[in-house]
Structure formats: C-alpha cells, structure tokens
Amino acid sequence: xxxxxxxxxxxxxGTRPNRPDGLxxxxxRAKFGADMSAPGMLHGAILRSPHAxxxxxxxxxxxxxxxxxxxxxxTRADFADVPFKPGLEGEFWNVLENVxxxxxxxxxxxxxxxxxxxxxxxxRDALKLIKVKYEVLPHVTDVDKAMASDAPVIREGAADxxxxxxxxxxxxxxxxxxxxxxxAGFAEADLIIEDSFxxxxxxxxxxxxxxxxxxxxxxxxxxxxxxxxxxxxAQKTCAALLGIETSQLRVTASxxxxxxxxxxxVFIEPVALALSRKANRPVKVVMTRSEVFRATGPTSSASMDxxxxxKKDGTISAAQGVFRLQGGAFPGAPGxxxxxxxxxxxxxxxxxxxxxxxxxxxxxxxxxRAPGAPMGAFAVESVIDELCKKLELDPVDVRLKNAAYxxxxxxxxxxxxxxxxxxxxxxxxxxxxxxAPLKPGQGRGISCGFWFNHGGETSVSLSLSExxxxxxxxxxxxxxxxxxxxxxxxxxxxxxxxxxxxxxIADTATLGYNDVSHGSRVTYASGLATIKAxxxxxxxxxxxxxxxxxxxxxxxxxxNGCAVPSGPNAGDxxxxxxxxxxxHMGSTGGPISGHFEATPEGAGVSFGTHIVDAxxxxxxxxTAITRYTVIQDAGKAIHPTYVEGQYQGGAAQGIGWALNEExxxxxxxxLQNSIFLDYRIxxxxxxxxxxxxxxxxxxxxxxxxxxxxxxxxxxxPLAAIANAVSHAAGVRMRQLPMSPPRxxxxxxxxx
Amino acid sequence: MSKFxxxxxxxxxxxxxxxxxxxxxxxxLRDKLNLTGAKEGCGTGDCGACxxxxxxxxxxxCLMLGVETDGKQIETVEGIADGDVLHPLQQKFIEHAxxxxxxxxxxILVAAKSxxxxxxxxxxxETRYWLAGNLCRCTGYDKIIRAVMETAEELREAx
Numbered sequence: 056x057x058x059x060x061x062x063x064x065x066x067x068x069g070t071r072p073n074r075p076d077g078l079x080x081x082x083x084r085a086k087f088g089a090d091m092s093a094p095g096m097l098h099g100a101i102l103r104s105p106h107a108x109x110x111x112x113x114x115x116x117x118x119x120x121x122x123x124x125x126x127x128x129x130t131r132a133d134f135a136d137v138p139f140k141p142g143l144e145g146e147f148w149n150v151l152e153n154v155x156x157x158x159x160x161x162x163x164x165x166x167x168x169x170x171x172x173x174x175x176x177x178x179r180d181a182l183k184l185i186k187v188k189y190e191v192l193p194h195v196t197d198v199d200k201a202m203a204s205d206a207p208v209i210r211e212g213a214a215d216x217x218x219x220x221x222x223x224x225x226x227x228x229x230x231x232x233x234x235x236x237x238x239a240g241f242a243e244a245d246l247i248i249e250d251s252f253x254x255x256x257x258x259x260x261x262x263x264x265x266x267x268x269x270x271x272x273x274x275x276x277x278x279x280x281x282x283x284x285x286x287x288x289a290q291k292t293c294a295a296l297l298g299i300e301t302s303q304l305r306v307t308a309s310x311x312x313x314x315x316x317x318x319x320x321v322f323i324e325p326v327a328l329a330l331s332r333k334a335n336r337p338v339k340v341v342m343t344r345s346e347v348f349r350a351t352g353p354t355s356s357a358s359m360d361x362x363x364x365x366k367k368d369g370t371i372s373a374a375q376g377v378f379r380l381q382g383g384a385f386p387g388a389p390g391x392x393x394x395x396x397x398x399x400x401x402x403x404x405x406x407x408x409x410x411x412x413x414x415x416x417x418x419x420x421x422x423x424r425a426p427g428a429p430m431g432a433f434a435v436e437s438v439i440d441e442l443c444k445k446l447e448l449d450p451v452d453v454r455l456k457n458a459a460y461x462x463x464x465x466x467x468x469x470x471x472x473x474x475x476x477x478x479x480x481x482x483x484x485x486x487x488x489x490x491a492p493l494k495p496g497q498g499r500g501i502s503c504g505f506w507f508n509h510g511g512e513t514s515v516s517l518s519l520s521e522x523x524x525x526x527x528x529x530x531x532x533x534x535x536x537x538x539x540x541x542x543x544x545x546x547x548x549x550x551x552x553x554x555x556x557x558x559x560i561a562d563t564a565t566l567g568y569n570d571v572s573h574g575s576r577v578t579y580a581s582g583l584a585t586i587k588a589x590x591x592x593x594x595x596x597x598x599x600x601x602x603x604x605x606x607x608x609x610x611x612x613x614x615n616g617c618a619v620p621s622g623p624n625a626g627d628x629x630x631x632x633x634x635x636x637x638x639h640m641g642s643t644g645g646p647i648s649g650h651f652e653a654t655p656e657g658a659g660v661s662f663g664t665h666i667v668d669a670x671x672x673x674x675x676x677x678t679a680i681t682r683y684t685v686i687q688d689a690g691k692a693i694h695p696t697y698v699e700g701q702y703q704g705g706a707a708q709g710i711g712w713a714l715n716e717e718x719x720x721x722x723x724x725x726l727q728n729s730i731f732l733d734y735r736i737x738x739x740x741x742x743x744x745x746x747x748x749x750x751x752x753x754x755x756x757x758x759x760x761x762x763x764x765x766x767x768x769x770x771x772p773l774a775a776i777a778n779a780v781s782h783a784a785g786v787r788m789r790q791l792p793m794s795p796p797r798x799x800x801x802x803x804x805x806x
Numbered sequence: 807m808s809k810f811x812x813x814x815x816x817x818x819x820x821x822x823x824x825x826x827x828x829x830x831x832x833x834x835l836r837d838k839l840n841l842t843g844a845k846e847g848c849g850t851g852d853c854g855a856c857x858x859x860x861x862x863x864x865x866x867x868c869l870m871l872g873v874e875t876d877g878k879q880i881e882t883v884e885g886i887a888d889g890d891v892l893h894p895l896q897q898k899f900i901e902h903a904x905x906x907x908x909x910x911x912x913x914i915l916v917a918a919k920s921x922x923x924x925x926x927x928x929x930x931x932e933t934r935y936w937l938a939g940n941l942c943r944c945t946g947y948d949k950i951i952r953a954v955m956e957t958a959e960e961l962r963e964a965x
Contacts, residue, residue, distance in 0.1 A: 073900045073901060074903065078892075079908075080905055080908035081896040081899050081908075081911060082884065082886075082887060082896065083884045085908055086842070087842075087909060089836075089842075089846065092837075175833075175837075176826055176829070260943050261943055262855055262907075262941055263845065263907070263909040264846070264847070310909075311907060312907050312909025312910075313906075313907045313909060313944055315943070343849055344847065344850065534907055534944075535906035535944060536903065696902075697906070700906050700944070704906065704943070708943070730848060730850050730852060731848045731850065731852035732852045736941060738940075738941060739934040739937040739940070739947040740934040740935045740938040742934075742946060742947055742948075744948050744952075745946050745948050
C-alpha cells in the first residue's frame, strides 16, 4: 500500500469506547466453549496414558461398550477410516497422532480411547471399564538428554532434510542463519562473554479449558461448536482426521476464554465428532484442568549457549547463539524462531544463530505468544547486561548504540522497513522509572524484545442495512476486545457512529477462509480487511449518489459519512448521508455490501523495551516485582485501552514464566504439577500496577499504520526480570524460573 | 445411584433440581438450571471462575456439593444487575476494559461485590489479596484492581 494512502488524522480511531460485547461479558450471558448444549446430547470423556512412553499392546473396550449408559467408544481405529482422503501426511498426521495415540503412547496424558455416555459422571466412570495393556518403554523429557546418543528414540524418520547427518533421530529440524564473520568479529572485541541458559516449559494457562460440542452424521455432514483461536483450521483439520469434506463441517467459534497460541490446533474436537458419528447424537467434551496441563500445548523448554563480543564503547562486534528447543513428542518446537528473533533488535555486522527442534516424551508444544522468542531474548539480553556491567556502560545506551533501524539488515536476513525500536529505547531512557532511586535489596533490569508479526489469509464482509447501520462479519475470534477495534476502523471509513456497527465473528459457512487469531494479526489483518471492505461499500455508496445526481462517480467523494459532489460539481447538490442512500438502496440497484478476501503481507515487525525493578528476599529467595514499565511500538493504537491491556497481560505472563511457572516431571516421566495449586500463575497479590507507554511509529503496511501488539509484550520480561533479579541478588541467574529454591541455591553458591 | 431432591433459591427465584450426590453446586447451576455464567476453570478451587455467594458467603461453587445447598440463598453473576440496570462494578468493568477474554469476569465480579459489601474502602493491597483467589490470565490485574477501587470510591461518595 502506498504511503500517501495512509491516514494520519482520525475521528474514531484512537478513542476508547466500551466494547460491543461488554454487556454479555459482565452479565454471564456470553457463551463460551462449555456453555452450549443440544437436545439428546451425550458427554464425552477421554482415557489417557499414565506412561511417558509405552507401546500400546491391546485396548479392550468390550466392557465399556456393554455398559447401558455408554453410547459410543472410539480408539485410533475410528480415525483410520478415511474413505476419500486415505493416508494422512505431514502435520495432519501429527495432529491425529496427538489427538489419539496410535502404536505408542508418547507422553503422560496422551489420549488412547474415548467414551460418550449419557452423563458426564457416567462417561468418567465408564473410562475405568476400558482395559489397556502397555509395554512401558524408556523415556526422556529433558532437551539435552533427548539429543544425547543414548536417548530413547521417540519416532524414527521424523527428522526432515534440514538436520545434519549424525544427529540423534530426536533432532527433527535444524536452522542456521546469520551474516558476516563472527570469528573476525570476536577478534575485534574488547570483552567476550560466553554463557549457557536454561528455561523450563510453561503453559499458556488460559482460564477456559478446551471444550466443544460436535455433531456428525453418517452422511458426512457435521456441526461443531468449540473454543478456538481459529475455526477454519479446526474445520480443515477435523475434516481431514475424520475423512469428510471440509465444506460439510460447519464450525462455529464460541466466545474464547483465552488462548495465547494454545488454541490454534485441535485436541478434543475430532474426538467429539468421532464419538458423535458412532452414537449418532451430539457429543460434548470438556477438558479438566489437569487434562489441559497434561495434554495440550505448553511451550518448549530450552537450553541455550550464547557468545557475544563487545568493544569498550559498547559496540557489539560479534554475536552467536545455539538454541535447543524441546517441543514434545512431535516436530514443531520453534528452534528456528528462537534463533531468528534472538539478535533481531540489533544492527550487527557479524552474527550467527543455530536452532534445533528436538522431540521428547512430553505433550506437543503449542504456540505461546511470540513462540520461541522469549527464551532466546532471556539468554541474549542476559549476556548483554553482563557485558554492560563489566564494561561499566549504561544498558539503555548500549542498546541504543546497537539498535536496529530502518534499513538495517536483520540478524535473520531481510532489511527492516520503518521500525520503532530506537523510539522505545529513547522513551525508556526518558521515563521517570529509569532514573528512580532503588532501595537496598532491589535491582533494575531492562530488555528489548522483537517479534515478526503476521498477516495471514483473511476474509471480511460488511453489509449495510436500510436504516444506515452496518453489519461487519470477521473470521478471527475475538480474544481481547478486537470487535471494538474492528468497529472503530469501520466507523472511521464509513463515517457513521461506532455504536451503529455490529461486529460478528462469523462461522465457517458464512465467510471465506480465515487464518487463526495468532501472530498478532487480528487488528492488523482483519483490521486492514475491514477498512478495505468498508471502502468497497463506500465506492458503491458513491456510485448510487452519483447516479441520483446524474454526475460521474469519480466526481463524488466520501466525507464525514456523506456522499459529496466534488470538482466542477462541488456545491451543486446537497451531501447525501449514508442512511439516506441505504434507505433507497432496494430500488436503486439492490443491497450494498463490501468485501475483502486476500492475504495481507505488510504486518510490520514489532519491538518493545521493558524496565523492571525486583526485590529479592535473601532469607526465603522470594522475589517481588516492585515496579514494571512496558514500552512498545503499536504503529497506531486503534483502541489504546486494549493495547495497554495487551502490554500488561504480556508482562504479567512474563513475570509468571520468569519467577514461578514450570512443568515439573518426575523420574517416571509423569507431570507432577497439573493443577493451578501446583502450577501457580501470578495472582493479583503477586503483581504491581503495570505502567505502559504506547509508542506509535506507523507501519507502512497498514492503511492506518497498525502493528500487531499481542505477542511482543512477552518477549522482554524474562530477560528484564532476570537482569533485575541478578542485580538485586548479586549473582547471575541462568535458569528459569527463578523460583525461591533456585535463588537460594544461587545465593549459597555465591557464598 | 438415586438422586437427591434439592430446593433452593437462586438470584431470588425458588428453584428445585435432582442431583447426584457427587455433583457440585457448579454442575447443578450450569447443567440443571442452565445458569452458565459461573465457569469451571479448574475444578479444584484455585481459579475462582466459579465464584458465587451462598447465604452471603463467597464460595467456589466447584468445591461445594449441589446437595449441600438445600434451603440456601445463592447469588450468581446472573443476579448482580438490578433488572436492566447494571451493578456499578459491571459498568466500571466495561468502561475500564477490566476484561479481555471475559472468562474470569463473572467470578471476579461476584468476588469484588462481596469485598465491597464487607469493606467499602479497601486499600490496593486489600483488594489484591481479596481477589488473589480469582485468576485472570489476560489483564495482569491492573485494570481490574483500578475498576474495583474506583467503584468503591463512587459507591462511598453516593452513600
């Protein structure tokens, strides 16, 4: 899109109206995944492997099938029957294998069978009637051990072409990138620091467990209601796994109770449909919290080696990193993303990064807000902090000195367009937080963070009503207030009040394909699509006005919600408001709608800088976050309050990841903390207010300048907090989470 | 297994249901009375998404059995508004964007209302500790705490 097409003065955009779904959400009326039911509905329950790695010798379902309350039992055999799509391949096969185990159970919690019964209690009880004979196999859950030569093999042949010869079969993808000559760069350095870092797996922790209601007939036609970040991917995947035509399955997205990347695939949805097909009744499946922890996507765990050389003036002369990410029993750990993001904030002459995707006996990792980036930032920004300390340089000045800007060749290859990293660093330096005095026992940390952002396939439809109001249909589930942003952007183009626009998340039968609500893409891509669809409708409105005046269409412009004659005809006719044109649309050519179907590709990368103060109690090892400031480039904040909310939420999740959250596996390979009591996410009394600064450096790829804001906010916190804690404790923390026992151990080692 | 007959009052309405002795109050509200405002986030009393008030006491409805509520007064998020007039907390939550996905909101509103009934002038710390049993994964709590404290201030000024 041409720059001169970009708008910079706004009427509606940038205001903070109430969200359109506010009333539903505060009265309990909003329908989430588990809130739907259907006549004749059965309840499903899933039997899960208690073993981290085991061959499934035999599954005996006869007793369960004979029970009077049980109406259907399914195992993997019920998914193998795919009449017109025989032989699933690639990611569909991986998802099927994860949804229902085949020859082996690959992790504690892996589904092996499922039951539909007349009540939830009956279904749960009947699971005990299924007898599974396992042959327990050796397992591995640690990333470094999974790469070692003696590690048990999760699956032979899972590696792709990218993996160098000689690697263990658990290493399934390899990434290498960079530019310059790092050895030459290290030779120029006045100080080189080489260090290793570890992060544990964390869970997205959405409060709403996965839930769905499926109905599938033996005619191959089905309906699915589910909580998801993307109902078209659910439609496509379920259809493939069940062997039906994609278009015959209509999927409706419920209100979604958090996702953060964890609801971008399917788990229980194909199971509910398979049960329904067998029982010929609707089947509802709702996960327990423990099932969510054991069997849905946590993040990868990571082990990383960083080497950075710096000159006395703070210039980074060379940087390299090796990032090993464990992603569970399937390919997909974002070792490539971690590697590509790790050094992305900096303008480097010599940089090299290597990423490994490693399988282990854990649940298949799923995206979690900027997947892979936070771990790499933790390692890299910790080393930069240590270099600043040793060279007695200001950490913001050093980052400013090395910061990427427009035209910089990114560490992962391309040259940046207009970006806002320098602006966030300058805002950090000017912020009162950065110069505020610290109390004894406190430390201050900063970190930068980067995320790519994403466009993705997008369809939007906007239709005008006779009374001048507008219906907007988008296909990206609203996780955090996006309906408000869409309505603001449509109002801006149409020139009608925000309140006159009704935004609906359309089902898969109502709109063309839409990619998932991920990649910080909703306000960018669905927003761009909304603007274009509204402009499309405005063109038609102008045509109708032109015809009524008997002048050419290009002699009409759209201003403040009215068609206005322009050029030589200016002033000849009274402006016609939108509602005046739509009132007569039936007799002047028919309904007026606007559409957009395309894949926007100018998402615009995103940067942020965080400042955090931490206080460490030397007796207990407990850390308190005493002050937190998020500074991030939003391009253009459509609804600033919800932008702030994204910043605050990312920071809070980062605080949990840095200080407390982790998947803890026992020697037996079983997850030991699968409830919220033991996997403790931050609660209100753990956190301070989280201050935000919205920097706006417009993205040239969006008509209003929008950059996605959802993900970048979780990239800097791990490093910023680790730097603050390391300063407060007087010892460098190299492993996350920095839980009280780890801090006490570090203090003890340090004497 | 035979079911038990329970007579109780929910949001001022007399209701009756049959329940299995293993079913929680949350199960009964959601599955038998179709009051799906209270949510099950954990089933172990850790997340507070199922918060309701029973005889004026704030409880996790996933930790109370349906059979225990015979003759009690239950209030859920569906009963917070006064007809078509939202409770000041509900209004403030909308205005302050104190919710993103909204799954924790019903429980937080019930818990916050209970706080203000007991303590009309809570400090930030008191508010944070009172709501520590209600998990929110989206907001970082900032806007929630501000919304609750501002509502408290407005209610104090109005009374």
